[in-house]
Amino acid sequence: MTPQEQELKLSQNIIDSLCHISERPDGWLPHIVFVEEEGEDGYLCYVRYNLSDYRADGTCTLQASDESIRQTNRNLSEINIDWLVTLWNRYVELSIEQKTWKDHAVEILLQNSNADENSIREFVEEHWQNLLLDNDNIKAFENWQHKDEAGEPCYYAFIWSCHHLDRNISDVQLLEVWRNGPSRSTTDEDDETEYEVERLTLDELAERINDECFNDTEDYVRFIQIID
Template identity: 40%
Template sequence: MRRTEKEKSMPPGELLRQAENQLVSALCGIRENPDGWLPHTVYVEEEGDCPVYTMYRLLDIRKDGGCTLYNPQTGEHFTSRHLREINIEWLVTLWERYLELRPEKRAASVPETCPGKGTDIRVFVWYCGLTGRNVSDDRLVRMWKESPLRSTENPEDETLYEVECLTLDELAERINDDCFAYTEDYVRFIDMGHL
């Protein structure tokens, strides 16, 4: 599915929130848990002097997105947590594991734009001075393959720029680690299967 112009110009954080919402919605829509799916290991980033990732076992998911988490180190059960508290990388892992255990559900139950639907979603990141944000998907992929390149916006700029191609997990890691240049880079999500 091609992204709209509005989606192409959204900040990366907003696109990540959309992906998270789609994953949470898909997980809440599961009517029957396949054998061996839950409990499942997940990680939650929790507040402290610095970010702390705590391992939990996800025991159940409710239709409203609520869930029960078990901390094996402390033996505590938390019955009023929410799927959105789980790091997005682990929501993707949870969804992919569900698909592995219920392969007949792939075509029928996964939202068209949800990561993991047998698509090959890649995140393209490039410096805003290299080319405009409205560059076509085909041209952007060609630029990635031909990188490094000089700016198409400024013929006098002799700097060589890269177009990066990341997975969703790699983008999430970069955002979570505050290693993303929000004001300098453009981002595009492209389903490589549709090119």
């Protein structure tokens, strides 16, 4: 996907996660957000609003900081991606502080799987990652469910070029890119090179390093435990 497509996908994933929230923590809304709009001079600019409310379909209420404007027919998709991320991170912080995150996690997995509640609560206690979006946690739960069928988990080294993917890409996203095969850079839209994420056993990585064949100036490496 192009960077623009990835940004749209991330934006929609955040919005989907926000719309799944059934219990909003105290002190979360209203929250400052910025929306790109056309200014009086005809140029695009970022306008500050307070997000005071939103609904399950993604529509929301934006209010000017001086309360001179209050619009109830706006949409979360209009909010700048950086502020959607900020809004989500603030929700995570407050849900942890107010100890509501576990109920949210259990509710999401109950709605998106046929697993029994005991299994879900076991996963939530040991593996749920609050900073991940709901879809990523759902995929992680699906992988965890099949662990017994597939065998014992094993650590692998995943290697990718710094020109291909960001260093801080999540494990879930990195594994998805690896499974999908060669793809273009997500950090440089003008780079037409087809890159690939490699998976090595620990012995294979050690051999490559000992033979001075590991490109430590351009390649990232991460160890992930997965089930074949």
